[in-house]
Amino acid sequence: MTVRVFVEPIDQGWAVRACQVENGMFYRTGAEAEAAARDLCQRLADAGEPAVLEIKLRGGARAGRFLFPPDPAAPLIGGFDGPRPAPTPKHPARLGPYRSSSAA
Template structure:
């Protein structure tokens, strides 16, 4: 089952949320939130989970989407960015 992660703006900052966790992680900057979201996605992939990370802009549009796949044998986890995302709100 794929874990859904999201980096999105909230009142007063940015949040990293996941369907696998109860509480969001809150950050003052989008940069810190995105870095944490990417790191978490890769750690979950290394632990054997497939992850989809969506990064949102302040207006709600999708800025980026990453798919992270579990490692196969001794290979590192793989993170793919998906080009051609819609610029409108999702």
């Protein structure tokens, strides 16, 4: 499941909130909040969880949206300890010429 992380302005600073995290983090500057949010997203991705970071400006407009894909070598978080299935190719035509297994 993709973890969504938000950096949002609050009255006296900036907040970092995540959907699956109960306690938010609060910072005086937007730069501090963004650095903490990026670090959180990268740690989640390194652990195998995809993350999306959304940063909002004081006026409510979106300043940026960043995707942190999971590390394919990382174990999955959340209970499955077995090996990951091999990724399926996105472009099968690039795998080489087709060879039939049946004899002609």
